[in-house]
Amino acid sequence: MSLPSELIFIIDLIALYAVYLIISISLNLEYGYAGIPNFGKMLAVAGGAFVAGSLPGRLAAYSLGIPVEDYVRDNVIIVTQVNVGLRNNASLAMLISLATLVAAAGVGGALGFVASYPARRLREDYLAITLLAMAEGIRVIGYNYPPLVGGTLGVQVADMLAWVIPEFRYPVASVLLFAIATIVLIYMHLTVNSPLGRTLRAIRDSEIAAATLGKDIVRMRMQVLVIGSALGALGGALYGLYAGGVIATAYDRVSWTFWPWVMVVLGGAANNIGVAMGTLVFVTFRKLITFYKGVLTPYLPFDVVWLDLILLGIVLILVLMYRPQGLLPEKPIFTISRDEIQKMAKARAAT
Amino acid sequence: MPPFISPTDALYCPTFGGVVELLDPLFRDAIIYGGLLTLLSTGLTLTYMTTKVPNFAHGTFATVGTYVSLTAARVWNQSPYLLLPLSFFLSALIALALYIIILRPLIRRRSSFAFLMVATLAFDLLLLGMLNVYADLLSRAFKVTSRYFVLRFEDFRFADQPGLFYVTPIAVLATIVAIHIALTRTKFGVAMRATVENPALSGVVGINVNLVYAVSWFIAGGLGGVSGSLLTLWIAGNPDVGPSMLPSIFASSIVGGFLNIYGAVLGGYLVGIAEILGTSYFAHWVGSFVIAYRPLIPLFIIGITLLLAPAGLTAIGKHSLARLVRRLVASK
Numbered sequence: 227m228s229l230p231s232e233l234i235f236i237i238d239l240i241a242l243y244a245v246y247l248i249i250s251i252s253l254n255l256e257y258g259y260a261g262i263p264n265f266g267k268m269l270a271v272a273g274g275a276f277v278a279g280s281l282p283g284r285l286a287a288y289s290l291g292i293p294v295e296d297y298v299r300d301n302v303i304i305v306t307q308v309n310v311g312l313r314n315n316a317s318l319a320m321l322i323s324l325a326t327l328v329a330a331a332g333v334g335g336a337l338g339f340v341a342s343y344p345a346r347r348l349r350e351d352y353l354a355i356t357l358l359a360m361a362e363g364i365r366v367i368g369y370n371y372p373p374l375v376g377g378t379l380g381v382q383v384a385d386m387l388a389w390v391i392p393e394f395r396y397p398v399a400s401v402l403l404f405a406i407a408t409i410v411l412i413y414m415h416l417t418v419n420s421p422l423g424r425t426l427r428a429i430r431d432s433e434i435a436a437a438t439l440g441k442d443i444v445r446m447r448m449q450v451l452v453i454g455s456a457l458g459a460l461g462g463a464l465y466g467l468y469a470g471g472v473i474a475t476a477y478d479r480v481s482w483t484f485w486p487w488v489m490v491v492l493g494g495a496a497n498n499i500g501v502a503m504g505t506l507v508f509v510t511f512r513k514l515i516t517f518y519k520g521v522l523t524p525y526l527p528f529d530v531v532w533l534d535l536i537l538l539g540i541v542l543i544l545v546l547m548y549r550p551q552g553l554l555p556e557k558p559i560f561t562i563s564r565d566e567i568q569k570m571a572k573a574r575a576a577t
Numbered sequence: 578m579p580p581f582i583s584p585t586d587a588l589y590c591p592t593f594g595g596v597v598e599l600l601d602p603l604f605r606d607a608i609i610y611g612g613l614l615t616l617l618s619t620g621l622t623l624t625y626m627t628t629k630v631p632n633f634a635h636g637t638f639a640t641v642g643t644y645v646s647l648t649a650a651r652v653w654n655q656s657p658y659l660l661l662p663l664s665f666f667l668s669a670l671i672a673l674a675l676y677i678i679i680l681r682p683l684i685r686r687r688s689s690f691a692f693l694m695v696a697t698l699a700f701d702l703l704l705l706g707m708l709n710v711y712a713d714l715l716s717r718a719f720k721v722t723s724r725y726f727v728l729r730f731e732d733f734r735f736a737d738q739p740g741l742f743y744v745t746p747i748a749v750l751a752t753i754v755a756i757h758i759a760l761t762r763t764k765f766g767v768a769m770r771a772t773v774e775n776p777a778l779s780g781v782v783g784i785n786v787n788l789v790y791a792v793s794w795f796i797a798g799g800l801g802g803v804s805g806s807l808l809t810l811w812i813a814g815n816p817d818v819g820p821s822m823l824p825s826i827f828a829s830s831i832v833g834g835f836l837n838i839y840g841a842v843l844g845g846y847l848v849g850i851a852e853i854l855g856t857s858y859f860a861h862w863v864g865s866f867v868i869a870y871r872p873l874i875p876l877f878i879i880g881i882t883l884l885l886a887p888a889g890l891t892a893i894g895k896h897s898l899a900r901l902v903r904r905l906v907a908s909k
Contacts, residue, residue: 356879363873363876370870
């Protein structure tokens with residue numbers, strides 16, 4: 227039994243949406259709420275994907291007792307054996323996936339910390355330049371250091387959902403990814419409506435005012451970059467696990483820095499629901515372009531990919547100029563009403 | 578003598594056998610690359626000084642020049658040197674368009690700082706897409722190799738050295754002398770310096786601030802285009818040749834202090850030489866595998882500069898040097 231192509235399209239769309247939702251929501255925390263122009267989002271995403279490419283296969287092979295001489299060289303054979311082994315071992319697969327995601331988030335956070343450390347005290351443009359430049363570095367390492375993700379050839383990633391009935395592998399993956407993305411969205415909603423979130427907005431709107439009120443701006447900035455990068459890496463790792471392969475060249479400035487920026491700006495910075503909408507619009511648009519690429523190709527004397535790049539550039543510039551607040555503008559901070567505070571105060575007085 | 582290693586280009590064959598190499602090819606490569614970086618970082622610094630926006634599209638201005646050179650050599654059968662003015666004007670007009678059509682309206686609308694940077698990033702991709710379209714059209718219409726093309730053999734040779742070895746330093750010198758004279762001896766240059774210092778006050782005394790900004794973008798784009806035109810006579814050309822140099826260009830400007838034109842020259846040569854000679858000496862000590870990691874050098878340079886002297890080398894004055902020396906003496 228095979229699924230109809232429309233259904234495959236939607237299943238794939240949901241998975242891609244979930245991955246990009248996590249990344250754009252994390253960028254929204256950094257840029258929308260804290261005002262840090264993270265032009266190196268790709269760094270964290272690639273870091274997470276590289277963890278997904280190098281860790282779970284080795285872990286699974288080790289726990290299943292499969293001999294590993296050279297993981298990258300014998301990658302295809304080992305991954306095939308691992309997938310067979312994981313077919314009857316759902317709990318091991320889940321444990322390894324969890325370990326991978328935790329490791330990815332840790333690596334992402336560390337990368338965010340290291341990349342922004344030199345510019346942490348400087349103005350936002352220096353921070354942006356530093357992050358952009360550092361992000362270029364990780365691809366150079368991934369490309370030239372084969373033990374990580376197979377260098378120029380890439381690696382296959384062991385299928386952590388090998389235990390699911392094959393026809394349902396992709397639908398189950400999409401549902402899981404979407405569930406994780408929803409959890410991230412809820413976590414972010416709670417974070418930005420916490421004292422931390424309000425502090426971040428205060429710093430964004432006036433660093434000096436926030437500093438005079440005793441807020442440690444550098445510390446806050448680093449904290450946000452670490453959280454944002456950890457989430458970005460989570461997204462990258464999920465994408466690696468979902469796609470079943472990682473190759474360094476796939477992690478470029480356009481797909482993992484520029485697109486998330488388009489999603490955030492289009493949806494509305496500092497509005498998570500807006501960013502979720504912007505991401506949906508963007509991912510659907512992109513998916514449709516890829517889906518109907520074949521239709522356009524005979525009429526164009528050049529590759530459709532470039533038209534895609536030109537259109538996105540123009541759309542983003544137009545949004546910046548004519549709708550800078552995005553689809554959904556930022557809303558005032560959600561606070562408890564006066565009545566409720568009074569009720570709480572009374573309740574406390576009564577006890 | 579260490580084995581010849583050209584980290585950027587394996588296609589180059591030095592004239593071994595019979596001919597005595599008077600000059601280490603590595604030094605020559607470093608001089609050429611440093612000069613080309615200098616042209617780029619000078620332009621970047623110029624736009625940053627005036628408009629205060631780091632232009633992430635600056636690398637792609639160089640690619641424009643690269644494709645002018647390709648068109649000159651393969652379609653019109655001309656020396657790329659003859660078409661340098663065209664490279665200059667084309668890239669200059671593109672940079673001007675970025676400023677006038679996109680950045681100026683955004684600045685007038687009081688867009689956030691990050692939005693201005695995103696706009697340059699968006700323009701970069703727009704331009705990159707158009708250059709790729711041009712490359713595709715070129716290879717279809719004229720059967721020209723428009724990706725990873727080599728124009729090294731279009732360069733003239735003089736006294737057994739490639740022409741670039743002479744042209745690049747001359748171009749840098751001419752640029753910097755011209756900028757120096759303009760800034761110190763002409764009325765417009767003085768107006769430009771005033772605008773950098775305080776745009777609002779300059780406007781009050783009747784300086785056309787917009788014109789100053791527009792001119793600085795024009796010159797910056799032009800220098801980028803010339804650099805890209807020359808670059809392709811030395812390494813293989815491709816649409817991503819400019820964007821891939823972006824970390825090096827920013828490193829050069831940051832080392833130079835980002836607000837100092839002469840600093841950009843210092844930074845460009847420093848980063849260029851560090852990348853070429855540094856990689857080769859590391860390769861000599863550690864092993865040739867490090868050559869591939871050359872793009873990491875500008876990242877280290879950015880990191881170290883921002884940690885130790887965030888305002889760049891040119892901002893290290895006599896006083897801070899004296900303080901450093903005193904501290905070192907005291908610690909002993």
